């Protein structure tokens with residue numbers, strides 16, 4: 357498919373579900389021809405050709421469903437109020453969002469793990485924030501620049517995003533993309549969004565904040581919050 361045709365229909369009618377195909381095609385034809393008789397005048401070869409072309413265009417649009425990425429940082433081990441956990445709070449939410457949207461999951465992982473103890477971890481994180489550090493991260497196997505919509509999740513650390521998220525965002529150009537932020541926290545609520553906007557230059561939509569202990573221990577409640585928020 358030539359890129360020009362692809363991008364034309366992708367931008368005009370991206371995201372159309374297969375179940376809507378017939379209805380949309382009919383509407384499209386009515387709009388284009390202004391004639392309800394179109395369907396009964398199919399003897400005209402020009403109209404047949406038009407119909408075939410429109411079908412092709414709409415068919416291509418279905419292949420151009422929006423690509424969704426769910427990128428997050430999350431830390432297991434000892435954490436505030438939840439004790440020692442095997443799966444991080446934010447990771448639980450990220451998985452719910454990926455399941456609901458069909459998005460691709462991407463876990464940002466620091467090259468050097470944070471301490472397993474909560475107190476040690478908050479001390480390291482405090483120092484990194486004060487130094488505006490960029491901790492190295494492990495290589496990732498997807499390119500975030502290839503996605504249309506990006507869900508970005510992180511635990512609030514000292515009122516901000518954990519510094520490995522800055523390392524991650526400075527590697528890619530996400531300017532103009534749509535970002536839906538979600539956080540887990542233990543009282544600060546939705547935090548770090550101003551710097552997320554600045555570092556990505558993306559269009560950041562209203563975010564979701566869920567208590568970490570709710571994500572960890574009250575999954576039905578967390579799922580309801582996710583379902584309400586995800587478009």
Ligand SMILES: Cc1cc2nc3c(=O)[nH]c(=O)nc-3n(C[C@H](O)[C@H](O)[C@H](O)COP(=O)(O)O)c2cc1C
Pocket residue numbers: 429430431432435436443444445446447474477478479481482510511512513514515516540541542543544545567568569
């Ligand atoms: C280093 C560190 C700093 C934190 N700072 C905050 C904070 O400023 N505000 C807040 O509400 N919670 C804070 N928390 C709690 C976490 O945001 C919360 O436990 C979160 O759910 C952890 O998610 P995770 O398991 O995905 O890492 C902090 C936790 C850690 C480990």
